[in-house]
Amino acid sequence: MLEFDYQKPETLDELIHTLGQDGSCIIAGGTDVIPRMRHNLIQATTVVDISRLTELSFIQQDQNQIRIGALTTHQALVDSSLVQTTNPALTSAAASVGCRQTRHRGTLGGNIGNASPAADTIPALLVFDAQVYLLGEAGKRQIGLVDFILGPGKTQLYAGEIIHSISYAPFDGAWGAAFQKLGKRNGMAIAVVSAAAAIQLDGQGHVREARLALGSVAPTVVRSPKAEAILLGQVPTPEVLKRAADAVSADISPISDIRSSAAYRQHAAKILANRALTVAFEQTRGKLS
Ligand SMILES: Cc1cc2nc3c(=O)[nH]c(=O)nc-3n(C[C@H](O)[C@H](O)[C@H](O)COP(=O)(O)OP(=O)(O)OC[C@H]3O[C@@H](n4cnc5c(N)ncnc54)[C@H](O)[C@@H]3O)c2cc1C
Known part of the structure; x- marks a missing residue:
């Protein structure tokens, strides 16, 4: 049985004071912390519940x-x-x-x-x-x-x-942003691969800003500088978007685990990147002045 002190501060000042103690663990919604505690992956002497703040x-x-x-x-x-x-x-x-x-x-x-x-x-x-x-x-x-x-x-x-x-900071002008996720099911599934894209066009319809990030394909969520560089200054045709999406391979380092093999993640990352870029680009339509 786990034993720990439980604190539920009412104010930010009280919280900061409580956190000064060694061995404390913050709990907000608890949807990550509670399962991890049950599996003995967190050993905290004090659990500080911030949900009242x-x-x-x-x-x-x-x-x-x-x-x-x-x-x-x-x-x-x-x-x-x-x-x-x-x-x-x-x-x-x-x-x-x-x-x-x-x-x-x-x-x-x-x-x-x-x-x-x-x-x-x-x-x-x-x-x-x-x-x-x-x-x-x-x-x-x-x-x-x-x-x-x-x-x-x-x-x-x-x-x-x-x-x-x-x-x-929000974009202005002709811009779009999209998120795509591939899980083992449509609901209640952690991402096998995920991708988010944001695109902003200049007045001539060329890409002024291109940002692409991928999840579950490296130790942290990563941006893809190679894909972003391909898009900058281009008219984002389907061919250009695909070329950029294919370039993510060089910026990711997926592993094989219970959810997927590394090879499948490499393959899926290109597809999700392309989908995210395409949806983001579609949102720019009608926004060019
Ligand atoms: C059934 C189930 C399905 C899930 N599906 C998904 C999913 O599809 N996608 C996904 O991304 N996640 C998923 N999760 C994980 C989880 O729900 C999310 O990560 C959620 O956002 C965690 O928020 P929380 O408030 O519950 O965090 P907690 O469990 O309270 O805390 C998580 C971590 O953040 C720290 N923390 C919390 N708040 C703060 C703060 N303000 N300052 C400093 N540290 C803090 C805690 O100390 C702990 O280390 C799932 C979890 C469950 C149980």
Whole structure:
């Protein structure tokens, strides 16, 4: 039987003080933490439940940034018109997490804090160059999501810190963003491969910005600089999109595990990249001024 202290702070100040103690583990929705505790994969002396900190649950626009609190649930992301209009890839990614119960309990901060290469929201945030805001006794700091995640289950979070919020800058003009996921089933399945794409066109219909991220094909979710370079400055015809999608092979290093072989992931990554780019490009139609 697991034995630990259980704390449920009411305020951020109380939380930061509680986290100063050694051996503490944050629990938000608990959809990752509880199964891991049951399998003895987490040995915490103190479990700090942050679910009462409603001030960490918000989706808002601050000038040209969308800011999302760490305790925002996947269902709240799905239901948000602000997320849908500024990052439809994130809406799709949140909608694909687990089942209805998982989406109502699981949080954005937990999905990032868990640092899984298969986390659905991470590709959709990486293609928006998202920033992570961290809060601890020493104050606040900001770090790019791409730098925050170091490997499976490993982040740049210091002891005593929490993920406070995540932000991204929306595109303007002719742009689109999409998320695609391949699992063993359509629902309740962790990604075998996932891909998110964001494309912005200039006034002549050439690609001004191209961002492509892939999940479950490397120790962390990765961007594909090779694919992005192929797209820049081009008119995104189906041939160009396919050439870019095929180039992801050079930027990924999939492994074989219980869900798939490495060879299948290599193959599927190109297909999902192509689908994500194609859907993102389709969203730019009618937006060219
Ligand atoms: C049945 C089931 C299906 C699932 N399907 C999917 C899926 O399809 N796609 C997917 O991506 N995930 C899936 N998951 C995993 C999980 O639901 C998500 O990762 C979820 O977003 C985790 O959020 P949580 O609030 O439950 O995190 P928790 O379990 O509470 O925490 C997860 C980790 O993040 C840390 N943490 C949480 N909040 C913070 C914070 N604010 N600051 C610092 N650290 C923090 C915790 O200490 C822990 O290490 C599934 C889980 C289950 C049980």
